[in-house]
Amino acid sequence: MDYILMGIGAVFTGPDLFTLGGFGIPAAPAMLFLGLLTGIAVGATPGLAGPMAMAVSLPILISIFGVRTEALLPVFGFLIGIMKGATVGGAVPAILFNIPGTPDAFMTTLDGHPMTKRGMPKRALKVAHLSSVSGDTLSDIALFVCAPFLAVLVERFLDLPEKTALILLSLTFIAAVMGSSVGKGLIAIALGMLASMVATGQDFHPRLALGLDALSHGFPMVSAVLGVLILGEIFWTLDDHWRGAKAGKGPIAAATDGPDGLRPGDVRRIVPHILRSSFIGTVIGALPGVGSTLAATLGYTLGRKVHAKKKTPEQADFGDGAPEGIAATEAANSAVSGANLIPVLSLGIPGNAAAVFLILAADSIGGFNPGPGVFNFTYPQVNPELVIAFGIFTLMALGNLLNWTIGGVLMRAMGVMSRVPIRYLLPVVLLVTLTAIYVQDPRLGALWTAFGFGVLGYLFRCLRIPHLPFVIAFILSGSLENTARQAFSATGGDPFFLFSSWVSTCFVALAILTVFLAGRAPGEGRG
Amino acid sequence: MRRVNADVALGLAVLVVALLALLVWVPADTGSGIVERIRGQYRIGDAMGPSVAFGLLALAGVVLMVESMGKKAAARPRASLGQGQLSFLLIVFVIFFVSLLAMRWIGPAVAGLLTDTGYRPLRASLPWKYLGYVGGGMLMVGSLISLAERRITLRAFAIGFVGALVLAMLYDLPFDDFLLPPNGDL
Known part of the structure; x- marks a missing residue:
């Protein structure tokens, strides 16, 4: 309880961002609000996504707040704000213009746009907002409860060999569930590990640097991650435009079907769908690497079956503009975002792109290492990492509160962003990204490194190799190698240290089984 | 059918590159071996990580070839490198x-x-x-x-x-x- 209060205190009594009427405005909540605004705007813009905004803003935030412990909560506040805002904003172009800004928003177009065509855009947006924020809130509650318990269990029962085996299992699981082929997932993992190993290690010789001076310091993480995730996506989308493959915007019909806005009984009708889909999204989100697209698809499919059985004749079917369809989709894909942080905070393993940037922020600033060690309830000595963890939970709860109160208004106001042509926007985003990289690493060489990784990200997309496993392996590779080195030494140089206990043996067996037996999720080709 | 062949070719290329790297590049461009002995104690050397990664890459190539041989051609022509x-x-x-x-x-x-x-x-x-x-x-x-x-x-x-x-x-x-x-x- 003391730690919870200290976490809340750290958020509200941290450094001031500015003073207003003589009162200091604490940086963390203010940055959360700014992040939420940015996230909703980005989510509402087709072609942009939350991780893109997180990627661009992270180097700038670090340059503003510096690399000291006090910077952690304001930086996390902004990133969490973007994450939450983008979750809500993603429904806007899907509903208003039939443009799924992200793959998981495709299901929202199925019922959202028909409602817009029938003159009920505001009603559709309100249902989407209510469902999205509910799903996100329920998922966050699951995170607050599960992450500390899981971390305590891991810390108590897993020693170094088990932790090594667990990271291996996570990587193979991510390789198996992302993309269209286990083999391609493994290629991404192996290449990510190799890229992070260049010029690292314990010997004076910079390994795998080919004797080149340019490689003798390795690849900077920011350039590599932003290159693959952001530049790769920009090149891929520009290529689509170059080929003229993108379809134009769908028109908004002016026909009306009764007054717009929520109607009596709407909330009662969508609540069961919200609860069911939130559960699905939370369970799927807790598994590293399984994206929100699968959650949205499962939530929608299950919701459609239930709706077909229970609906009255005057209610619309799923696909014809049923508010329940929007609720089932939005609650499921939003519930993924909070639960995705369960493996991050309890195990230090990022499960999606947003989590990658939270880990990157923690890694760049220092003083907070996401993983089981965070939830070490020491007394009377204070564990500062645990205070930060409860500060993060406070920020997430505050983000939900903002989303509940003003998120809907902001979401509807951002409808205008959906009209910005993506072919004009993406080159500017490229310039923003390059500038953000340069701010953190002021060398033109860093821009060339980012470009090189951008080309790699583009090639991954061409060959349908999932790009997120590459990034996750790049981040986790250092931990995997260090843990393996320590485990090997601790077991007295036992070459079979991964089989030194039944738990680690199980993890290794599961990793092998995952590779050879994992079922493929269709339609996840874009990583 | 072309798509299946492309994936088999990719798998084969990845396998060849990984084996060459394991046999030539890693031994030549790392400062210590897979395992080294320092003051009577065995430790993991700098070559272990790259060896595991290239080993995984070789396995990935084999898995991709096996997968591609057992699957029908994908319908999406856009996903290719030409x-x-x-x-x-x-x-x-x-x-x-x-x-x-x-x-x-x-x-x-x-x-x-x-x-x-x-x-x-x-x-x-x-x-x-x-x-x-x-x-x-x-x-x-x-x-x-x-x-x-x-x-x-x-x-x-x-x-x-x-x-x-x-x-x-x-x-x-x-x-x-x-x-x-x-x-x-x-």
């Missing part, structure tokens, strides 16, 4: 190269023509510190918009100019210690 993709990459590379070249040299070139001091003493003052960024940024944004639209228009470069100028001011005006490209290199 002349179109390579042409696009070449154009993007040229745009990037020329834009960064412009970004690097516009400021020094103009300063060399108009002043006796050169660019370096002026790089922190207006308008000099924006010259390279705005010039190179305009070229990059305008060229990429033109590429996406398949036609070169004044509008594309106007968007590039305004976008780069607004970004320069957004980064530079509120934050004193931010360096815009290329001023950190000069």
Whole structure:
């Protein structure tokens, strides 16, 4: 309880961002609000996504707040704000213009746009907002409860060999569930590990640097991650435009079907769908690497079956503009975002792109290492990492509160962003990204490194190799190698240290089984 | 059928590269072996990580070949690497190269023509510190918009100019210690 209060205190009594009427405005909540605004705007813009905004803003935030412990909560506040805002904003172009800004928003177009065509855009947006924020809130509650318990269990029962085996299992699981082929997932993992190993290690010789001076310091993480995730996506989308493959915007019909806005009984009708889909999204989100697209698809499919059985004749079917369809989709894909942080905070393993940037922020600033060690309830000595963890939970709860109160208004106001042509926007985003990289690493060489990784990200997309496993392996590779080195030494140089206990043996067996037996999720080709 | 063959070829290429790296590159370009003995104790050496990673890459190649042989051709022709993709990459590379070249040299070139001091003493003052960024940024944004639209228009470069100028001011005006490209290199 003391730690919870200290976490809340750290958020509200941290450094001031500015003073207003003589009162200091604490940086963390203010940055959360700014992040939420940015996230909703980005989510509402087709072609942009939350991780893109997180990627661009992270180097700038670090340059503003510096690399000291006090910077952690304001930086996390902004990133969490973007994450939450983008979750809500993603429904806007899907509903208003039939443009799924992200793959998981495709299901929202199925019922959202028909409602817009029938003159009920505001009603559709309100249902989407209510469902999205509910799903996100329920998922966050699951995170607050599960992450500390899981971390305590891991810390108590897993020693170094088990932790090594667990990271291996996570990587193979991510390789198996992302993309269209286990083999391609493994290629991404192996290449990510190799890229992070260049010029690292314990010997004076910079390994795998080919004797080149340019490689003798390795690849900077920011350039590599932003290159693959952001530049790769920009090149891929520009290529689509170059080929003229993108379809134009769908028109908004002016026909009306009764007054717009929520109607009596709407909330009662969508609540069961919200609860069911939130559960699905939370369970799927807790598994590293399984994206929100699968959650949205499962939530929608299950919701459609239930709706077909229970609906009255005057209610619309799923696909014809049923508010329940929007609720089932939005609650499921939003519930993924909070639960995705369960493996991050309890195990230090990022499960999606947003989590990658939270880990990157923690890694760049220092003083907070996401993983089981965070939830070490020491007394009377204070564990500062645990205070930060409860500060993060406070920020997430505050983000939900903002989303509940003003998120809907902001979401509807951002409808205008959906009209910005993506072919004009993406080159500017490229310039923003390059500038953000340069701010953190002021060398033109860093821009060339980012470009090189951008080309790699583009090639991954061409060959349908999932790009997120590459990034996750790049981040986790250092931990995997260090843990393996320590485990090997601790077991007295036992070459079979991964089989030194039944738990680690199980993890290794599961990793092998995952590779050879994992079922493929269709339609996840874009990583 | 073409798609299946492409994946088999990719798997085979990955397998060959991984085996060559395991046998040639890793032993030649790492400072310590897979396992080393220091003061009577065995430790994991620097070659272990790359060996495991290339081993995984070799396994990935085999798995991909096995998967591709057992599957029917994918329906999505867009997901491939051919002349179109390579042409696009070449154009993007040229745009990037020329834009960064412009970004690097516009400021020094103009300063060399108009002043006796050169660019370096002026790089922190207006308008000099924006010259390279705005010039190179305009070229990059305008060229990429033109590429996406398949036609070169004044509008594309106007968007590039305004976008780069607004970004320069957004980064530079509120934050004193931010360096815009290329001023950190000069």
